[in-house]
Amino acid sequence: MRTYLSPIGFNSTSVTRPLLRHGLDMDDRVVVVRPTEGTDEARSKEAIADVRRLLGEIEPKISLSVERVPHDEFEEAVLYCRDIIHAAEGELVVNLSGGARDVFLPFATAVLSESDRVSRTLCFSDIDGRVRELSLPNLSVELSESVAKTLAAIEQLGGKTSIPELTETGEQAKSTVTRHVTELESHGAVVSEKQGKIKYVSMTLTGELLLGRR
Structure with a gap:
């Protein structure tokens, strides 16, 4: 079992392309992260609907859930994203692509702080459309x-x-x-x-x- 964790904005491709690249099984979970409030709720909901539609075509049993992150306070947002990471089940695959900046930066900060829990990190390029796998640095080490x-x-x-x-x-x-x-x-x-x-x-x-x- 894997949990895919990804921010989402108006462009569903930044979420779906990494999913397709890495592969999906019926017991996998997909969790998309977005702000508690947005400037264009209709477009956000449309992007989530696109992801849900793709998952339904691939494997109807795959679970899709949406986490709404409070974004007014950076510290609170980081801790909220950390808790989402802690709640992930199975192998954790993180997608560092897309989403509102208000959520993406806290999300990326939480991912870096919890890199030992992350099995794979994917990133969709806005420049060439490729999906790359990243090696996250371990920033929590103290050396003698x-x-x-x-x-x-x-x-x-x-x-x-x-x-x-x-x-x-x-x-x-x-x-x-x-x-x-x-x-x-x-x-x-x-x-x-x-x-x-x-x-x-x-x-x-x-x-x-x-x-x-x-």
């Missing part, structure tokens, strides 16, 4: 000084870096560097691959952002 030192060494060496290179650059024991790399991988700050007996490490967006905070 020693682990941060290893991460900085990876950035300094650039590209793919081997454990022996890191050991030499960071002037730390191989076992310490290996332990640090394992921790950084668990946070999504680096990715690694083995070539023969040598392990190579590369920094991710999460790693870049974590270093930038220090």
Whole structure:
């Protein structure tokens, strides 16, 4: 079972295209998020009706629900969106496309803060109409000084870096560097691959952002 969670505005395509790209099963749920009030309720309802009609054509048993987010206060809207994420059942697929800005920004903030609950993040492009899958950065990590030192060494060496290179650059024991790399991988700050007996490490967006905070 999956829950698809997406803001919705006047353009139903930003919701339906990612659904079609990722695929739907009869026990999936689709939850669309919109403001409690809007400037054009008729167009909003029409967009939701378009999504409902598409789901009915694909699999009539798929559940579609609408969450109305209070948008006057940013903090309240973020927490409301967080609660929607917490209530999602099964695999959570988030669509970061469309919707009113008053809801989209709190929604995106909540998604980033709860990225560990999100299985996949999709995005529909207004420019070329493509659906892309995004890798969300993990922004909730706090690194110790020693682990941060290893991460900085990876950035300094650039590209793919081997454990022996890191050991030499960071002037730390191989076992310490290996332990640090394992921790950084668990946070999504680096990715690694083995070539023969040598392990190579590369920094991710999460790693870049974590270093930038220090």
